[in-house]
Amino acid sequence: MKIIIAPDSFKGSLSAVEVAKAINKGVKNAYADAKTYLLPVADGGEGTMETLVAATNGKIQEVVVVGPLGNEVKAAYGILGDGETCVIEMAVSSGLALVPEGKLAPLDATTYGAGQLIKQALNDGFSSFVIALGGSATNDGGAGMLQALGLKLLDKMGKEVGYGGGELAAIEKIDTRCFDPRIKNSKFLIASDVQNPLIGLNGASHIFGPQKGASPEDVKILDENMRHWADLIAGVTGISLHDLLGAGAAGGIGGAFQAFFPAKMERGVDVVLEYVKFHSYLKDADLVITGEGQVDYQTASGKTPLGVAQAAISENVPSIILAGAVGEGVEVLYDYGVVSVHSIIDRPMTLSESMKQTAILLEKSAEQIIRSYFYSLIKELEGGRLI
Template structure:
C-alpha cells in the first residue's frame, strides 16, 4: 500500500510537515508496512518557499534586504539544484506580519525588498524565477520591486519618486536607463490564486487594502492612483494589463510583474505540484490524502485541495480530504472521494487549534479511516 500525503497547513495551528508526520504515524499504526510519501504543500503564499525546498534539492540563501517600511531585514529565498532557478516568497520581504498593526499603511509600504531578493539571485546566476505573491503588506503595483531592479519613476517635474502606494498617482515618466541588464534574460512565473484586477470594484485596493491598514480615504486614493498608473503603463510602455485576471493580486504586484517582466501568472498550487514532481509520486499510489484547516466551496476553487484533486483524478487515484471542519454548504465533493472532519465532539475554535489537541484529533481520525479501510479489505478477501 502506497499512500501519498499532500495536505495544506491548518493555518495558525499546524504546518504541512507536522500534519504529514501525524497522519503518516497514524497510518503506520494500522498498516506498519505501508509506504508513505509526504509532499509538503502550500498555495503560493506564506510557506511556499518551505514547501518547495523541503521537497526538492537546492539551497536556502539568506540576504540583507529592506522590509515594507524600508527597515533593514534578513530574508531567505531558494536556489534549486540546477543553479539557475530561484524560488522567491514575497512575504519574506513584504509580508503583512512584518509590519506592526499600528504602522500598517499601504500608501507607505513597498515591495522594494522583493526586488532586492531577485537582484541577489540574478547576481548569483539565476535566470528563472518562481515567485509567490501571497500575504503582502503592499499596494504599490510592484513598483518597489522594480525600483530595486533599476527602474525609476518620475513625476511631472522630472523628480524621482520615493516608495509606497502613494507614488502611483504621481507617476508621469518611467526611466529604464538604469535597469539591471541581466533582467532581459530572466523568466518569471508568478504563483497567483486570485482573479482580481488592478483597480475598480474588483480591484486590488477596494478588495484588499483595508486588510493592510487602509481606511476608506486611503482606499479611494490608492484605487485612483492605480488607475492612473495603468494608463501610464499603457501610454508609455504599451502594456495594457489592468483588467487581466490576477493583475490586482498582492496590491497590483501581478500586473506590475506582467508589465515590466513579462511574467506568467499561474495557480500557486499548480506551480508547487509541478516543482515537487507530484505526478511522479502518484504512480502506483493506492490513495492520496489532502486537506486543510477548513474545507468549504473555496477549497474546491483553485486552492490546494482543488489542485491535488485534479491531479489525483487524472492519475486515477482515490482521494480523501481531511479537515479541521467542513462547511455546511459543501454538498458536492467535486473530485474528492470522501471528506472527513477531525472533530469528535463540540469544542471552541480556540480549543480545536491547540496543537496538542489537534495532533490527537488528527491521529485519531486517521486511525479510524484506515481501520475502516482495513476492515473493508479484509471482508472483501
C-alpha cells in the first residue's frame, strides 16, 4: 500500500509539515506497513517558503525589514537546496499576520519590506527567485517594493511620496534611473493562485481590499488610485496592467512584477509541486491524501487540494481531501480525481477548540479513512483478520 500525503497548512493551527505528520500517524495506526511519502505543499500563500526550503533541504536567512505598517519586523528569505535559488514570501515581510488585531490599514500598508528582501538577496549574490504572493496586508500596487529597489515615485513638487495605496494618487512621475540594474539580469518565478486584474470590480481593491480592512469608501479610493498608478506605469513601460490577469495579486504587486521585472507567473501550487518532485512519487501509488483548513467551491480556483488532485489524477491516482471545515460547492472537486472530502471535526466544538486539537483530529480522520478505503486490502494483508 503506497500513500502520498501532500497537504497544505491549516492556517493558524499547523504548518503543512505538521499536518502531513499528523495524517501519517493516522495512516500508520490503520496499517503500520503502509508505505507513506510526506510531501507537504503550498499554493503560493503563507508557508510556501518553509515548504520549499524543507523539501529541498535548504536554509533560512533572517533579515530585518520595514513591515506593512512601517515599523521594523524580523523577516527572512529561503535558500533552496541547490544553493542558487532564493524564495521570498510576501507574507513574511508584508503579511496580514504582522498586523495587530484591529490595526489593519489598507490605505497605508506598504510592500517596502518585500523590496528590501529582494535587495538583500541580490546583495548576497542571488539572481534566481521564487516569489510567493499570498497573504499580504497591502494594497499599494507594489509601489513600496519598487521604492525599496530604487524606483523614484515623485509628487508634483518632485518629492518622493509616502507609503501605501493611499499615496498612489499623489504620484506625478515615475523615475526609473536608479532602479536596481541587477533585476534585469535576474529571473523571477511568481507563484500565485490569483488571476484578478489590477482594477475594476474584479480587481485587487474590490476583491481583496475588504479582507485587509478596507471600508466601501476605502475600496473606492484604492481602486481609483490604482487606476492612476496603472496609467503612469503604462506611460513608462508600455504595459497596461489595468485588465491584465494576475496583476491584482497581493494588492497589485503582481502587476509590479509584470511591469518592471523579467518575471513569469505560474499557479502557486504547480510551482511547489514541481520543486517537491511530486510527479516522481505517483508511480504505483494507491492514494493521495491532501487538505487544508477550509475547503469549498473556491478551492477549485487553484488552491492546493485542487492542484494536488489534478496532478495525481494525471497518473490515475485518486485523492481524498481532509479539511477543518467543508463549505458549499465541493462537488466540483469530484471532476478532478477527488474521491471524497472529509471534515476532521468529529463532534460539536468551537473554532478555538478545533484549532487546538487539529493534530489529533487529523490523525483520527486519516485512520478512519484508511480503514474504510482499504478495508478489503488490509483484511487480505493481515491474513483475513480485521485489525
